[in-house]
Amino acid sequence: MGILNVTPDSFSDGGLFTNTDSALCQAEQMCIDGAQVIDIGGESTRPGASPVSISEELDRVIPIIEKIHQTLDVVISIDSCKAEVMTSAAKAGAGLINDVMALQAEGALKAAQETGLPVCLMHMQGEPRVMQxxxxYADVVHEVKDFLMRRVEQCLQQGFTKNQLIIDPGFGFGKTLAHNIKLFKALEQFTTLEVPVLVGASRKSMIGQITGKETAQRLSGSLALATLAVTKGAAIIRVHDVAETVDAIKVALALSE
Structure with a gap:
């Protein structure tokens, strides 16, 4: 899953792909590099990020979703927690909903189910402005897994099928470095929920804290995490650096079979 943030304030690529042409070029390159999903976000969820109105988020993401849908043969994911954005994105050509709030926002569960799209449910403690x-946690692994299990059950009760659901432990979302490390070491436990597990930690602060590197220098650390994640059962890796990650994962999988 290649990351395409069409925001001015995302922590790594904010402001780089805010117009349709630059976003399309980036999406094309990620497809060439091996991305099977392009995850488009119109509202930053970095720690301390300011909220964005529904109309502004729609203005940012819908033209780009439409253009990519018309141009590229790739699954488009909409990274949003807003019901209205999910509905509009589905109509524009999105094939997946990636929600950091796990469909807990008002109207999100119903809207997502009505689109018929698969959904990624992520764990986050708190909300972006204050989450860090x-x-x-008393037991971060148990609490995150229990939350995701309950969200899966609620989605099934709403009418989703299990093959429409993906889970994401939410590395860096309301978690310290120690919490993130414990979660990662226990990643295999999340596969017991019998839905695909997504890992998104590309260039994140946990890598910076371990390596001492700034955001732009975190490629090597991100690759190490990605290769370990797939050997621990992750089905989807959400990254900024697609080409390098694809190569690393190919090697990791070939040598771990």
Whole structure:
């Protein structure tokens, strides 16, 4: 899954792909590099990020979804927690909903189900503006897994089928480095929920904290995490650096079979 943030303030690529032409070029390159999904986000969810109105988010993402849908043979994912954005994105050509709030926002569960699209349900403690201020857990692995299990069950009750659901432990979303490490070490436990597991930690602060590197210098750390994730059962890796990650994963899978 290649990341395409069409925002001015995302932590790694904010402001780089805010117009349709640059976004399409980036999507084309990620497809060439091996991306099977392009994840388009119109609202930053980095720690401390400011919320974006529905109309502004729609203005950012819909023209780009339409253009990519018309031009490229790739699954388009809409990274949003808003019901209206999910509905409009599905009509524009999105084939997947990626929701950091796991369909808990008002109207999101019903709207997502009505689109008929698969959905990725992510765990987040708190909300982006304050989630990293003081995250606390008694048992982070148990609490995150229990939350995701309950969200899967609620989606099934709403009318989703199991093959429409993906889960994401939410590395860096309301979690300290220690929490992230514990979650990653226990990643195999999440595969027992019998839905695909997505891992999104590309260039994130957990890699910076481990390596001491700034955002732009976190490729090597991101590749190490990605290769370990697939050997621990992750089915989808959400990344900024598609070509390098595809190569690393090919080697990791070939040598772990």
């Amino acid at each position: 201020q003081n995250p606390q």
